[in-house]
Amino acid sequence: STAAKPTPGWTFTPAPVPTVKGNLDGHWDRRMAKGGVQPDVTIDLHGHTLASAYARLDLALGQAVAADMRLMLLITGKARAPETGRGAIRAAVLDWLASSRHAGDIAAVRNAHPRHGGDGALYIVLRRRRG
Template identity: 60%
Template sequence: MGKRPLSAEEAALWARVIASVRPMRLPAPPKPTAPPKAPVAPAPEPPAPVKKVRGRVPAPLPRPVKPAAPRPLTANTLDGSWDRDLSRGRTVPDSSIDLHGHTLSSAYVRLDAALDFAIQSGQRVLLVITGKPPRAESERPHARGAIRAAIGDWLAGSRHGTHIAAVRPAHPRHGGTGALYIILRRSTEHRNR
């Protein structure tokens, strides 16, 4: 479609509009500044000179202690009788928590609260019902088994990790592959009772 020429009135109006327009003044772009310098750590102080005493050898400086590597929760931290009783279904859980129907975040909060209660009350075995893991032949991605898949990481990074002696699969009478036993260490507070 071609442009039509402006009429005399339109041309006069357009000329007045153009005459009234003033160019915008844009602010000058900010000058680039040098990135802030990282704070310089002060040089470590040299160790205090060891006083030399005649006839004596100064005691060696203590070696720095490396923190222990986190132990996997399925490690063999239980004696044989525990594992035997768990595998035969002889151990009765002190309490249980069912995480079915929860989102990952609400399941984590419930598990943390259950662990806190179990530890505070001196319980030894907490049964956690997570739901069965997805079948091998199920189509991926599948929503089933998300809590079961995450629970190991949750427990390993839990604030209660030092209180957990082991995690074992549950006996079929307690849920089988859809549940876990969390075996808690006996606290010193509850040992003396």
């Protein structure tokens, strides 16, 4: 008899496709789809634990908002098969953004163009400050 593999106390769900439709006009979406945007800042979460990736993302969002940036490129790595334990950051990042203290500053989240990392990266469009 083969020993049963221990089940972890958590489960993976596939990363949802970003569907945050924000206040973007079609021009923004077309430019992002064609890779015709230049991010103001790039944040790479490769090599981070879930905790350190969350802290890094939170800090970067705060800095980007304070600097009145519009477009952040977030490199998460690709979502992978649940068995490998990889892709956990990619699976968690949309929930993190939705519950972030900076959620009100985020206009939209989109998959990145292949030249910016494709499925392993996201564009985070920040709202323009009023006033």
